[in-house]
Amino acid sequence: MxxxxxxxxxxxxxxxxxxxxxxxxxxxxxxxxxxxxxxxxxxxxxxxxxxxxxxxxxxxxxxxxxxxxxxxxSPAIRFAGIDIGATSIDVAVTNGELEILGHVSEQCDVRQGPARVLDRAMELLRKLREQRLFTQLNGAGIGVPGPVSFAEGVPVAPPIMPGWDRFPVRDMVSQELGCPSKVDNDVNLMALGELHAGLARQVDDFLLIKFGTGVGCGIVVDGKIYRGVSGSAGDIGHMRVDDQGPVCTCGNTGCLEAYFSGAALAREAVRVAPRSPYLTERLDVVGSLTAEDVAAAATLGDPVALQLIRDGGRQAGQVLAGLVSFFNPGLMIIAGGVARLGHVLLAEIRSVIYRRSLPLATGNLPIVLSELGDTAGVIGGARLISDHVFSVQ
Amino acid sequence: MxxxxxxxxxxxxxxxxxxxxxxxxxxxxxxxxxxxxxxxxxxxxxxxxxxxxxxxxxxxxxxxxxxxxxxxxSPAIRFAGIDIGATSIDVAVTNGELEILGHVSEQCDVRQGPARVLDRAMELLRKLREQRLFTQLNGAGIGVPGPVSFAEGVPVAPPIMPGWDRFPVRDMVSQELGCPSKVDNDVNLMALGELHAGLARQVDDFLLIKFGTGVGCGIVVDGKIYRGVSGSAGDIGHMRVDDQGPVCTCGNTGCLEAYFSGAALAREAVRVAPRSPYLTERLDVVGSLTAEDVAAAATLGDPVALQLIRDGGRQAGQVLAGLVSFFNPGLMIIAGGVARLGHVLLAEIRSVIYRRSLPLATGNLPIVLSELGDTAGVIGGARLISDHVFSVQ
Missing domain, CATH: 1.10.10.10 (Winged helix-like DNA-binding domain superfamily/Winged helix DNA-binding domain)
Incomplete structure (x- = not known):
């Protein structure tokens, strides 16, 4: 080709x-x-x-x-979506309609720095090339777990990405792949994925909330990502739930992320483990607990785990209710690893939002779980670069 | 003409x-x-x-x-801006460049209903016509203190406007004046005024916070008002400060408006009056207190009044800090009657935002008091309708 x-x-x-x-x-x-x-x-x-x-x-x-x-x-068109998370890399190749032709992923700690991590991403792409999914790409869209200066194609002061500050991600990838590329925040990419292939296909103004290790929000206004003046719009992890809460990594107390995120759930799970036979056993065997353990316990009907999810969902709901009043979105999508806690979480979030937000703003507001899972980010990456190459430059 | x-x-x-x-x-x-x-x-x-x-x-x-x-x-072009507030009407006539040629206002309770209030607005316009400022208008922009369906030109379930729900404000005014007209929320109009003639002239993405009897926010994205899917975007008065606070008119507790607004300040002033000679005397003479009384006491250095303003500013700042993290604006303008509390209020709000929002979002963020005062709404009204008539319809 x-x-x-x-x-x-x-x-x-x-x-x-x-x-x-x-x-x-x-x-x-x-x-x-x-x-x-x-x-x-x-x-x-x-x-x-x-x-x-x-x-x-x-x-x-x-x-x-x-x-x-x-x-x-043309069926020969190929885009790549590269989704770099805090602890994983997902890489996919799509056709011109952004249908995924191949998708590979691996565990990878973003703190290893840009040289190492981007090298892994290129290696994953080579795997897809070896499967003859493409010979040459028409463009690549890359997501990273931190704020990005979209115009310059560089991460800006990303808190969990040591060594990445102002690293020329876009230009490096473009040079390596010999095609145009664009870099954005990973949550923005997920929102673009939902816009293209998910539940937001017919919605112009919506919010995608990602509960992962941290918490972030993708904001879509009139079918386009809203990034704010320094590229940090949607960085809701440190919005205040109250003043009495746990101390956050940012130094403040009572941040959303300190109350409810993958990290917070893992911490809370250890605290309440003595009251849950399932979590106690798991902690004994593995030596630590994760949000996935809480989800597994909840699936088995463990009341302590269910309570953790309800409490977290309620705190998160307080912040999201404010966003609904402020932004009056047409749809709110809950996504990310912690979203796999499922309908117990969703019910709690919905309950707080429907109680605390303005009736006018919630009247026709669906609050739903993402159905795209791990593919939202890579489809969003392909969408991002296709918007660029399918424009007059 | x-x-x-x-x-x-x-x-x-x-x-x-x-x-x-x-x-x-x-x-x-x-x-x-x-x-x-x-x-x-x-x-x-x-x-x-x-x-x-x-x-x-x-x-x-x-x-x-x-x-x-x-x-x-053409110097013959004339627009009208009609700003209907909770307790006042402002009407102005501008030229094509939206310079105010004449501006009149009067006290008027919006609860008198649309027929009576719009009649007063038309009467004020007649006064300006008698001053020979215009013979025929090219368009009128109207603001009302509640949510508006912009496409239909009607207020929608406005909480403080009994009798106005779905009243055809736009069509009535158009017919009465024989020119095109548009209706919007009053805070959106103020934001448009700032965009045209105020501190936001060079800013694409900004927030205007109005502290009046209630509290609202105008959201400007890419130089255009963002209204949300039901026209209620920016309705931040019932965003939660905490769960312990005063009961709000909406039935929830701890809403921003219940903590800090013209109404809340008036209520708090009565509560603390025994500790302030100035407020005590004023209360004895008039029988009630207003936000203006608090401002007057603060200007005289009354420590009790200053404390009220500081406490209120701190609570308001908590909510605004969240909006800064979420929206990453290029500018935040504080406006409305309560904003006349001035620099003590501004200092408190700034202090909370700079402490609680993300450094990346506050790095280049000016937080300022509006300099337009009562003219923001009427200039915004003229801007709104000029955007409409200066477009291909």
Whole structure:
């Protein structure tokens, strides 16, 4: 497969490429979605076909008159999504429609620093290349677990990523892969994944809350990620639940993350273990406890574990209720490892939000668990870079 | 003066009209701001001059070559800004550049219902017409103290506006004045006023916090008001400070508004009056106390009043600190009647935000008092409707 240069020549071509990324369709359907005369539309499409970005795909079902020709993106287009978490790397390769063709992951501590971690990511990509999923990429989108200066493509003062501050992640990856790349915060990538392939497909304004080792929020306004002026928007882990709570890693007391996160749950599990036979045994055997242990105990009906989840969900709900009043989103998605605590957690969060937020803001507000799991970040990475390459640069 | 039909024929004309609204400039300067060839630019400008929307205004200072012709909006253009508050109405008439030509206001209780209150607003406008400030308006922007369905132009379930729920404010005003009109929440209008003529002129993403009888927030994303999916975004008055606080009018406890607002300050002032000679005397004479009394006492150095302001500012700061972490704004403006408590309040709010929000979010964050005072809302109203009429409809 040869790499196709992805350069729309004008705004119309860019719009057409994005529409086709979001699903193949007929020329007539494309005509409904863009404000172009039929002759101008066909001119632009023919040009995209000529350069190899788009191809014909038979005839559409009749809409009453002559059957319209189907068009789709070239099946040779390839994007990579690279999702670097605090303790793991996920790498996937997609086609132009951002469908995952291959997905590999491994445990990896982000504190090993950029050289080592990015090397691992490149190695995972090589595995996918060896599976003949691609020869050359058209672009790569990378997520990292910290604030990012999107314009410069560098992490900025990321608290849990020693050695990464202002490291040129974007430029290094671009150079290594010989294709355009973009870097963003990992939670923003998850939100983009939900926007493309998850529960947020029809929603313009929504929040994605990630409960992992830490807590973060992806903010989507009018179908686009809102990053704030320094790229730290959505960094809700240190929002205050109250003043009396546990001391947080940030030095303040009563932060959301200190009350409810993977780290907080692991700490609390040890504290309450003496009252739970399951957690006691697990602690004896392994020597420590994790959020997964709490989830496992809860699944077995352990009342102590269920209580931990309820308490945490209630504290988290207090903060999320405020965000609902402030932002009035059309959807709130709960995601991340801790979200696997499931419906007990969801019920507690919903209960607090429906009680504490304004009725007008919650009237039509679905609060749901993500259905994408580990793929949200990598799909979001592919979406991020496709937005870039399918634009006039 | 004859009413000019304000209908840009295309996107380019709309862009030129908005640029000229934000300040007269030369043809050469306009050429720098829009992506149009010089001949196409002059064609569109000449067309706008022909229909009477724009006029020539002499020659600009030389930029090295031939001197460019200045252009400006027709001086006959007139917008109205109508700012309906909980207890007052402000009405102003502006020119096309949204400069206030006349501004009148009166006390008026919004609970009198839409027929009575809108009648008062029309009466105030008649006063301005009698001053020969206009004969016919090109548009009116109206603010009301509650949530609004912007698309429908009606208040939606506004808690302090009995009788206004889904009342067709926009259509009534349009019909009455014979011009296009738009309705929005009053705090959103203030934010638009700051964007046009206040401290937010160069800022794309900012928050305006209004402390009046209640508390609200205007959210500006990318230079546009963010309203949320049901028009209630920024309704922060019932965000939780803690669970122990005073009971709020909404039925919950510990809401921001129950801790710090005009109403809360008045209530607290009565409670602490026995410890303050100034407040005691005032209470004896008038029979009740207001936020203004607290401000007056503080200005005289009354330690009890100062303590009230500090305590309130600290509680408010807790909520605002969370918003700064979440939204990562480029500017936060404190406005509204209670903001007149001034620098003691500002210092307390700043202190909490700088301590509790993420350093990355506060690094370059100015937190300032509004300098527009009562004019923010009416300028915002003119801005709102000008955005509408200077667009392709």
């Amino acid at each position: 040869k790499r196709i240069p992805l350069r729309p020549e004008n705004l119309h071509q860019a719009t057409l490429l994005r529409l086709l990324r979001d699903g193949g369709r007929s020329r007539a359907e494309l005509g409904d979605d863009v404000e172009l005369s039929r002759s101008k539309l066909n001119l632009e499409l023919d040009r995209l076909i000529e350069v190899g970005l788009v191809e014909q795909a038979g005839l559409a079902a009749s809409r009453g008159g002559r059957r319209s020709g189907m068009v789709r993106l | 004859k009413r000019i039909p304000l209908r840009p024929e295309n996107l380019h004309q709309a862009t030129l009209l908005r640029l000229l609204r934000d300040g007269g400039r030369s043809r050469a300067e306009l050429g720098d701001d829009v992506e149009l060839s010089r001949s196409k630019l002059n064609l569109e400008l000449d067309r706008l001059i022909e229909v009477g929307l724009v006029e020539q205004a002499g020659l600009a200072a030389s930029r090295g070559g031939r001197r460019s012709g200045m252009v400006r909006l």
